Amino acid sequence: MVPLAEIRVPARIENLHALIETITGCARQQGFDQKRIGEIDLSAEEALVNVISYAYGGGEGEVSVVCGLDDGGDLNVEISDSGAPFDILARDEPDTTSALDERQIGGLGIYLMKKLMDDVQYRRIEDRNVLTFRVLKKKD
Protein backbone atom coordinates (compact mmCIF):
# COMPACT_ATOMS: atom_id res chain seq x y z
CA MET A 1 0.00 0.00 0.00
CA VAL A 2 1.25 3.50 -0.87
CA PRO A 3 0.67 5.43 2.37
CA LEU A 4 -0.93 8.86 2.14
CA ALA A 5 -1.32 9.76 5.81
CA GLU A 6 -1.23 8.26 9.26
CA ILE A 7 -2.01 9.21 12.83
CA ARG A 8 -1.58 7.40 16.16
CA VAL A 9 -3.19 8.91 19.24
CA PRO A 10 -4.80 7.84 22.53
CA ALA A 11 -8.20 6.26 21.88
CA ARG A 12 -10.24 9.08 23.41
CA ILE A 13 -13.30 10.91 22.19
CA GLU A 14 -11.45 14.26 22.13
CA ASN A 15 -9.25 12.82 19.37
CA LEU A 16 -12.18 11.68 17.22
CA HIS A 17 -12.26 14.70 14.93
CA ALA A 18 -8.50 14.65 14.28
CA LEU A 19 -8.72 10.95 13.41
CA ILE A 20 -11.68 11.43 11.08
CA GLU A 21 -10.06 14.44 9.41
CA THR A 22 -6.96 12.38 8.61
CA ILE A 23 -9.20 9.97 6.70
CA THR A 24 -11.43 12.54 4.97
CA GLY A 25 -8.27 14.50 4.08
CA CYS A 26 -7.00 11.47 2.14
CA ALA A 27 -10.36 11.13 0.43
CA ARG A 28 -10.41 14.79 -0.52
CA GLN A 29 -6.88 14.54 -1.90
CA GLN A 30 -8.02 11.64 -4.08
CA GLY A 31 -10.79 13.74 -5.59
CA PHE A 32 -13.86 11.93 -4.23
CA ASP A 33 -17.04 13.99 -4.52
CA GLN A 34 -18.70 15.59 -1.53
CA LYS A 35 -21.33 12.86 -1.16
CA ARG A 36 -18.75 10.09 -1.10
CA ILE A 37 -16.57 12.02 1.33
CA GLY A 38 -19.62 12.32 3.61
CA GLU A 39 -20.07 8.53 3.51
CA ILE A 40 -16.37 7.99 4.26
CA ASP A 41 -16.66 10.51 7.12
CA LEU A 42 -19.59 8.55 8.61
CA SER A 43 -17.92 5.15 8.19
CA ALA A 44 -14.74 6.46 9.80
CA GLU A 45 -16.67 7.80 12.79
CA GLU A 46 -18.56 4.55 13.31
CA ALA A 47 -15.38 2.44 13.24
CA LEU A 48 -13.42 4.84 15.44
CA VAL A 49 -16.15 5.36 18.05
CA ASN A 50 -16.28 1.61 18.38
CA VAL A 51 -12.56 1.48 19.18
CA ILE A 52 -12.77 4.47 21.53
CA SER A 53 -15.78 3.02 23.39
CA TYR A 54 -14.88 -0.65 23.62
CA ALA A 55 -11.31 -1.57 22.66
CA TYR A 56 -9.76 -0.93 26.04
CA GLY A 57 -12.72 -1.65 28.33
CA GLY A 58 -12.48 1.68 30.12
CA GLY A 59 -8.65 1.61 30.24
CA GLU A 60 -6.17 3.54 28.14
CA GLY A 61 -4.73 2.62 24.78
CA GLU A 62 -3.94 3.94 21.35
CA VAL A 63 -5.69 3.88 18.02
CA SER A 64 -3.86 4.08 14.70
CA VAL A 65 -5.18 5.16 11.35
CA VAL A 66 -3.33 4.62 8.10
CA CYS A 67 -4.78 5.51 4.75
CA GLY A 68 -3.25 4.80 1.41
CA LEU A 69 -3.73 3.51 -2.09
CA ASP A 70 -3.61 -0.18 -2.96
CA ASP A 71 -2.18 -1.62 -6.18
CA GLY A 72 -5.42 -0.90 -8.01
CA GLY A 73 -5.37 2.74 -6.92
CA ASP A 74 -8.36 2.35 -4.57
CA LEU A 75 -8.38 4.10 -1.20
CA ASN A 76 -7.71 1.82 1.77
CA VAL A 77 -8.30 2.93 5.34
CA GLU A 78 -6.85 0.82 8.13
CA ILE A 79 -7.93 1.40 11.74
CA SER A 80 -6.15 -0.60 14.41
CA ASP A 81 -5.94 -0.97 18.18
CA SER A 82 -4.17 -3.29 20.61
CA GLY A 83 -7.25 -4.12 22.67
CA ALA A 84 -8.72 -7.57 23.29
CA PRO A 85 -9.64 -9.52 20.13
CA PHE A 86 -12.96 -8.26 18.88
CA ASP A 87 -14.45 -8.78 15.43
CA ILE A 88 -17.07 -6.06 15.12
CA LEU A 89 -18.18 -7.44 11.77
CA ALA A 90 -19.34 -10.66 13.43
CA ARG A 91 -22.19 -9.11 15.34
CA ASP A 92 -25.83 -9.55 14.40
CA GLU A 93 -27.65 -7.31 11.95
CA PRO A 94 -29.26 -4.35 13.67
CA ASP A 95 -32.95 -3.76 14.12
CA THR A 96 -34.17 -1.46 11.32
CA THR A 97 -37.85 -2.40 11.23
CA SER A 98 -39.49 -2.64 14.64
CA ALA A 99 -41.79 0.01 16.11
CA LEU A 100 -40.53 2.85 18.27
CA ASP A 101 -41.01 1.14 21.63
CA GLU A 102 -39.05 -1.95 20.62
CA ARG A 103 -36.44 -0.26 18.44
CA GLN A 104 -32.82 -0.83 19.49
CA ILE A 105 -29.84 1.00 18.08
CA GLY A 106 -27.05 -1.51 18.78
CA GLY A 107 -24.95 -2.43 15.77
CA LEU A 108 -26.41 0.28 13.56
CA GLY A 109 -23.13 2.18 13.12
CA ILE A 110 -21.21 -0.83 11.85
CA TYR A 111 -24.16 -1.75 9.61
CA LEU A 112 -24.03 1.73 8.03
CA MET A 113 -20.29 1.39 7.47
CA LYS A 114 -20.76 -2.01 5.79
CA LYS A 115 -23.52 -0.60 3.57
CA LEU A 116 -21.57 2.48 2.52
CA MET A 117 -18.03 1.19 2.02
CA ASP A 118 -17.02 -1.05 -0.87
CA ASP A 119 -15.29 -3.68 1.20
CA VAL A 120 -14.84 -4.02 4.96
CA GLN A 121 -12.54 -6.57 6.59
CA TYR A 122 -11.50 -7.46 10.10
CA ARG A 123 -8.22 -9.21 10.85
CA ARG A 124 -6.42 -10.05 14.06
CA ILE A 125 -2.75 -9.43 13.36
CA GLU A 126 -0.44 -10.42 16.22
CA ASP A 127 -1.85 -8.47 19.16
CA ARG A 128 -3.88 -5.97 17.13
CA ASN A 129 -7.43 -5.64 15.85
CA VAL A 130 -7.21 -4.30 12.30
CA LEU A 131 -10.31 -3.06 10.51
CA THR A 132 -9.84 -2.12 6.86
CA PHE A 133 -12.30 -0.51 4.55
CA ARG A 134 -11.80 0.12 0.89
CA VAL A 135 -13.29 2.84 -1.28
CA LEU A 136 -13.14 2.20 -5.00
CA LYS A 137 -11.65 5.03 -6.98
CA LYS A 138 -13.94 7.13 -9.11
CA LYS A 139 -14.69 5.67 -12.49
CA ASP A 140 -13.64 8.01 -15.29
Add this chain to the structure above:
Amino acid sequence: MEINTKKTGNILVVSLKGRMDAVSSPGFDGNLLEWTTAGENNFIIDLSALEYISSAGLRSLLSAAKQIKARDGKLMLSGLSGAVQEVFKLSGFYSIFQIFASETEALQSV
Protein backbone atom coordinates in the same frame (compact mmCIF):
# COMPACT_ATOMS: atom_id res chain seq x y z
CA MET B 1 -23.41 21.37 16.38
CA GLU B 2 -25.43 24.51 16.95
CA ILE B 3 -28.79 24.16 18.72
CA ASN B 4 -31.35 26.96 18.45
CA THR B 5 -34.84 27.00 19.90
CA LYS B 6 -37.98 29.08 19.53
CA LYS B 7 -41.43 28.64 21.01
CA THR B 8 -44.43 28.62 18.66
CA GLY B 9 -47.68 28.17 20.59
CA ASN B 10 -47.14 25.12 22.79
CA ILE B 11 -44.46 23.70 20.52
CA LEU B 12 -40.73 24.04 21.03
CA VAL B 13 -39.03 24.25 17.64
CA VAL B 14 -35.45 23.03 17.91
CA SER B 15 -33.12 23.68 14.96
CA LEU B 16 -29.97 21.61 14.69
CA LYS B 17 -27.12 22.88 12.56
CA GLY B 18 -23.86 21.25 11.53
CA ARG B 19 -22.72 17.88 12.76
CA MET B 20 -24.62 15.53 15.09
CA ASP B 21 -21.96 12.98 16.01
CA ALA B 22 -20.51 11.13 19.00
CA VAL B 23 -18.96 14.39 20.24
CA SER B 24 -22.01 16.65 19.96
CA SER B 25 -24.93 14.28 20.67
CA PRO B 26 -24.47 14.15 24.47
CA GLY B 27 -25.01 17.93 24.48
CA PHE B 28 -28.36 17.44 22.76
CA ASP B 29 -29.33 14.78 25.33
CA GLY B 30 -28.57 17.28 28.11
CA ASN B 31 -30.65 19.97 26.41
CA LEU B 32 -33.60 17.63 25.99
CA LEU B 33 -33.54 16.85 29.70
CA GLU B 34 -33.59 20.59 30.47
CA TRP B 35 -36.52 21.20 28.11
CA THR B 36 -38.63 18.35 29.43
CA THR B 37 -37.80 19.27 33.03
CA ALA B 38 -39.01 22.78 32.23
CA GLY B 39 -42.31 21.22 31.11
CA GLU B 40 -41.93 21.18 27.33
CA ASN B 41 -43.91 18.33 25.81
CA ASN B 42 -44.28 19.06 22.10
CA PHE B 43 -41.31 19.34 19.80
CA ILE B 44 -40.42 19.95 16.20
CA ILE B 45 -36.79 19.14 15.58
CA ASP B 46 -35.80 20.82 12.33
CA LEU B 47 -32.87 19.19 10.57
CA SER B 48 -32.73 21.41 7.49
CA ALA B 49 -29.34 22.85 8.50
CA LEU B 50 -27.97 19.53 9.76
CA GLU B 51 -25.22 18.39 7.39
CA TYR B 52 -24.23 15.15 9.07
CA ILE B 53 -25.63 12.55 11.43
CA SER B 54 -24.00 9.33 12.65
CA SER B 55 -25.42 6.45 14.68
CA ALA B 56 -24.64 8.45 17.84
CA GLY B 57 -27.01 11.16 16.61
CA LEU B 58 -29.63 8.57 15.67
CA ARG B 59 -29.32 7.12 19.16
CA SER B 60 -30.05 10.54 20.68
CA LEU B 61 -33.08 11.12 18.46
CA LEU B 62 -34.43 7.64 19.20
CA SER B 63 -33.98 8.19 22.91
CA ALA B 64 -35.72 11.58 22.63
CA ALA B 65 -38.66 9.99 20.80
CA LYS B 66 -39.04 7.33 23.49
CA GLN B 67 -38.85 9.85 26.34
CA ILE B 68 -41.34 12.22 24.71
CA LYS B 69 -43.75 9.39 23.95
CA ALA B 70 -43.55 8.23 27.58
CA ARG B 71 -44.68 11.75 28.59
CA ASP B 72 -47.56 11.67 26.09
CA GLY B 73 -45.83 14.43 24.19
CA LYS B 74 -45.36 14.92 20.48
CA LEU B 75 -42.18 14.85 18.42
CA MET B 76 -41.99 15.77 14.75
CA LEU B 77 -38.92 15.98 12.56
CA SER B 78 -38.60 18.26 9.56
CA GLY B 79 -36.30 19.33 6.75
CA LEU B 80 -34.23 16.19 6.21
CA SER B 81 -32.02 16.32 3.13
CA GLY B 82 -28.84 14.93 1.60
CA ALA B 83 -26.68 12.78 3.86
CA VAL B 84 -29.11 12.98 6.79
CA GLN B 85 -31.94 11.69 4.63
CA GLU B 86 -29.76 8.85 3.32
CA VAL B 87 -28.77 7.74 6.83
CA PHE B 88 -32.41 7.84 7.98
CA LYS B 89 -33.41 5.64 5.04
CA LEU B 90 -30.64 3.10 5.56
CA SER B 91 -31.47 2.88 9.27
CA GLY B 92 -35.21 2.45 8.81
CA PHE B 93 -35.90 5.62 10.79
CA TYR B 94 -38.67 6.89 8.53
CA SER B 95 -41.07 4.34 10.01
CA ILE B 96 -40.61 5.45 13.63
CA PHE B 97 -40.81 9.24 13.31
CA GLN B 98 -43.39 11.69 12.07
CA ILE B 99 -41.40 13.43 9.34
CA PHE B 100 -42.36 16.59 7.45
CA ALA B 101 -40.75 18.33 4.50
CA SER B 102 -40.42 21.59 6.40
CA GLU B 103 -40.91 23.17 9.79
CA THR B 104 -43.91 25.07 8.34
CA GLU B 105 -45.60 21.84 7.26
CA ALA B 106 -44.97 20.29 10.66
CA LEU B 107 -46.55 23.31 12.37
CA GLN B 108 -49.54 23.20 10.03
CA SER B 109 -50.18 19.54 10.91
CA VAL B 110 -51.07 20.29 14.54
